[in-house]
Amino acid sequence: AQSVAQPEDQVNVAEGNPLTVKCTYSVSGNPYLFWYVQYPNRGLQFLLKYITGDNLVKGSYGFEAEFNKSQTSFHLKKPSALVSDSALYFCAVRDILYASGGSNYKLTFGKGTLLTVNP
């Protein structure tokens, strides 16, 4: 089974500083990787994904992520953090779901990283 790990439960940064939220993956074959953000009492919002191509992926709200195959990482980054970026961030990987009717896909999520941007 494919998996992702988010090694930090919490990340604190000052507003205006660059931010990084870490994610490492374990897959067989080529990974499909995703980042989601969850604001308090809200559902998850899709930020960006990596399927193939450029290792630097740009997404919503000024976020980007760097795919590094040798380090099996997919870290989320933003050059200048905003207080409004404070939220819970999830990394996810596409995983195979074996079912009675054949195989399908699901997303396997990391446990999440709580980002706090201090004014």
Next chain:
Amino acid sequence: NAGVTQTPKFRILKIGQSMTLQCTQDMNHNYMYWYRQDPGMGLKLIYYSVGAGITDKGEVPNGYNVSRSTTEDFPLRLELAAPSQTSVYFCASTERRGNEQYFGPGTRLTVT
């Protein structure tokens, strides 16, 4: 275009009661999913559907049931609620399998 909508937003159940969590999407997506989110545990897949009339179990299906009579609706049924089902439940959908999923706002359920 409302995306994925869920009702109710909050619910408190007594042990042994039943309820249905509603999920509707207006994006004409074939693939729909139910997850539960517990603190510090990420999201776990309960059930999923690849189209009207087709459903299957995910990682944690025990105590739940689903149906998919239309493309738009994917209700989740809890029979005989237990405290272990206290959680936040999210419905999601996607146009193509393996692609990014779009989530509803969630239902916060407490079983006491």
